[in-house]
Amino acid sequence: MIMRAEPSADDLPDRPKVLLVDDDEVNLLLTSVALQDQGFAVTEASGGEAAIRILADWLPDIVVLDAVMPGLDGFETCRELRVLPGFESLPVLMLTGLDDDASITRAYEAGATDFFVKSTQWRLLAGRLRYLLRASRTRVELERSKSRLARAQDLARMGSFDWRRGQDGPVFSIEGLRVFGFGPGDQPAFRGLLRMVPEEERKAFLELTHSAMDRSTVLATDIHARLVDGRQRIVHIEAEPEFNEHGNLIGYTGIVQDVTDRRLAEDRIRHLANFDTLTGLPNRRQLIWRAERALEHGRRLGHEVALLLIDLDRFKIINDTLGHGAGDELLMEVSRRLRSCVRHSDQVLESSLESVGVRSHRTLEAVGRLGGDEFVALLPEVTDDDDAERVATRILEVMRKPIMIGLQECFVTASVGIAIFPRDGTTVADLLRNSDIAMYSVKSAGRNSSSLYRPNLAGKGREKLELESALHKAIERNELVLHYQPKIDVRGAKMVGAEALMRWRRHGVLVPPGDFIPLAEETGLIIPLSEWAIREAARQARIWQDNFGFADSIAVNLPSRLFERTDLVEYIHNAVTTYGVPHHAIELEITETGLMKDLQNVIPSLHRLNEIGVEISIDDFGTGYSSLAYLTTLPISELKIDRSFVRDLGMTPQSSAVVTAIIALARSLGLRVIAEGVENLRQMEVLHRLGCGIMQGFLFSKAQPPEDIELWLQQTVLPKKAPWIGQALSSDVAEPSRARESRPKPPIGKLPLA
C-alpha cells in the first residue's frame, strides 16, 4: 500500500472508511457486506446514539445514515454530528424510502450531503459513496486553494473586484477591500474611491478610465491613494473588459494591488544607480545621461551647453593627513557648496523629457560627482563663455570660506576646466576630456582658478599624466639623482657644505626640478622622493668623508608636510646610522612659507631634530611673512637669503636694505646667514661687506654630480684658481657670530620682511 500525505481529488483512500448506521439488522448486515465487497472499510452502528458515541473519537471518510430509526433518528444524528468539530464538511448520505419525499427534504435540512433511496442494488450505493467522496475531496481542495489564494493575495496585498455597468461602484473581494483600508462588508462607491486619489492625479485617472471603457480595452495603471486611516499608498489597478453574448461591454473584472513597497524599492534602486551615496549628488552615470540629453536639446534648439570639470586642489593631502573620514566630511561640505552654484535639480530623469515642454532641458542642470574629488557642473544652456565662467567664478568663491572638519579649519581650493558644446566637442566624452585638459592647465598654472579649453592645451594633460605615472616608478628604477651645489665660505675660500638638489634622469635626459617637483607635491609623491633624498645624501656624505675628509653638512630640501611626520627623526637617524655618519651630516632646508604655514605642526619635529644634532635652515628667507615671535624660539640654525634679493644687489638700494636687515636679524638671533644665487663678483663683494660670508651660486659652482664636485675641489678650490678667491681674501669683514646662547631677545611681533 502506498501511503500518501495528501491524496489528490481523483485519488480516493485505498479503503474509504464508512460509518454505517441502521437499526435494521438485516439491512445493516447486507449493506455492510456489500460495501466491504466494493472496497470500503465499514464500521456498523445500530442506532443514532451508538453512531455519535463512535464519532466521539473517530473520523470516518463518510457516514451512511438510515433516516428512520427508533430513538435518535437519522435526521437528529446528522444534525448532532454536524456540530462536532471537524465534521462540518464530512460527507453524510441519508438512506430514505422510495416514496418518502418528505424525508429527502428533511435530510438536506439536517445537513446531509445527499440522500439515497434504499434498494437491494448494493453496487449503486457503493458508486454513490465514491462519487460523494470525490466531490467532498474536490470541495476540500477548493476550500484549501481558496484560502491559499486569499492568503497569497493578502501577502501580495492584492485583491480582486468586479464591476457591472450601472453599478455605483466595483464589488471588491475582502482582500480587495483591505488594499484600500476597508473592512469586509464595506461597499465603497466610485466617488469615495476617487476622493482617495490626489486631486492633481484625479483628472488624468478619470480620462484613462473613460478612454479604456470607450474603447473596451484593458485598464492598467498605478494611482496614489490616501486611505481612510491617512496612509499614502500606491495601488496598481489592472482590469479586463467583460462582454455579453452580443459583444457589448457589460463591465470590468480585475485586481488591485498595493505596490507601494515595490515602488519605493524601485525608486531606491534607481536612486542608488544614479546618485553618489556619499554626497547625494548625481553620479557619473546620471551625469553622462543628463549631459547627453542636454546635447540633444542644444543640437535641436541651437544653443550652447557648458561642462565644468571641478577638481579639488591637494585633496589627497587632506585625505592622507586627516584620514578618509575627514576627507569624506570635506567632500560632503564641498558638494553642498557646489550645489548652491547652479540651479541644481535632483530629479532622476530616465524617461523622455518631451512632455515637459521646450525649456525642459533646464531641469538637467546639476552638479554631480564623477568620483574621488572630481565634480562636474552641467549647464544645459549658456549664451556665451562668460556665462560659464561666471559659474566657475562662483564655484571658486564658495570654496573660499574655510571648512571645519572636526576642530580643524581646512582651506580648499579648486581648479575648474570648462568645455563648451559645440565648439570644444560634440560628444559628452569629448567635452569631458577637453574640460579635463583645461582643468589640468589650471593645475599647472598654480591651481585655484578656472580656464576655458583651448585647442593648444590638448596634449599637455596627457603628457602630464604620463609624467606622473613615470615619476611613480622613478625611484625603483634608480632614475633619480642628487646634484650638489657647494656652500662657500668666501673668507676662507673653502667649501663648508653643500645643498642637495634632485634631478630626474628620464630616458637619458635630465628633467628640470620645476617640471616634476610641483607634480610630486601635488600627487604626494614628494614624500617618498624626500625620504629617498635623505638616504642618498647620507650615503654621499659617507663617500665624501672617506674620499676627502668631508665633515660638514649636506642640506636636503624638505616640504613642510614631511616635518609633520612623527617618524622623520627616526628616519634620519636610521639613514645616518646606516652609512656611519654623524647626525649633523644632514641639514634640512624648509622654505619660510612652508614653515610658517604649518608652524604648529612643524615645531615639535624641529625640536627633536635639533636635539639629535640635525640643523635646520630657513630657505627663501625674506619672501614670506615670518612671525618674529616664533623665529626667536625656533630651534633653527641658518637663514638663507632669497635669491631675488641677491639678484638685485648693487642695482636697487631696497634690495641691499633687505639683505642688511636679514643679516642684522640673523646676527642678533645668533643664526648663521647664507646667500644663494650669487652669480657675480659684485654681488659677492656687497654681501661680504654687509656681513654675509657664506654663499652659493653659479659664481662658485652650479649644482653638479658628486664626482664633479670632487673634481672641482681638486682642480679649482685647492689650487685657488678661481677669480672669486683672491677677491674674497682682500676684504676684511667681521664674520657673523654663532653665539646662540647669548643672543638678545628681539621684539615680539609680526614683521614683514619682504
Place this chain on the structure above:
Amino acid sequence: MSASIPTVLDADALARLRDLDPNDKTHLVERVLKAFESSSGRLAVQFKDSRARGDLQGIRHVVHTLKSSSASIGALALARICAEIETSIRAEPSADVAGALDAMDHELTAVLQAVTRMLSSPGTST
C-alpha cells in the same frame, strides 16, 4: 394461501444475496436469514403489543423496518403489505388498517416458516 418457498421468498432476490457471497465462504445467506429470523421475531412481539394497545406509531415503526428487511431477503409480498400499511398510517394516522394488519401477520408467519425451513435444510442456500 400456499407457503411454498418460491412464492414466499423471491428467487431473484435470493440469487442477489448469493451473489454477495458466491462461494458461501461467509455463509452470508444463512447469516442474513438468521438475522431476519431474530429481528422479525422481535418485531412480531412489538407488533402484537402495539396492536393490542392500538399504538399506530409503534405499528408504523414495525412495518417500516420489516418492509426493507423483508425486501432484502425476497419476501416481496410481505414488503408490499408493510409498505401499504406504512403509507396508510402516514397519510391518515387514524386509518383503519385492521384487515391489512391481519394479512401482514399471516404473511409474516409464512415467511418465518419458509426461513426456518431454509435454515434447517442445508444446501438450499447454495
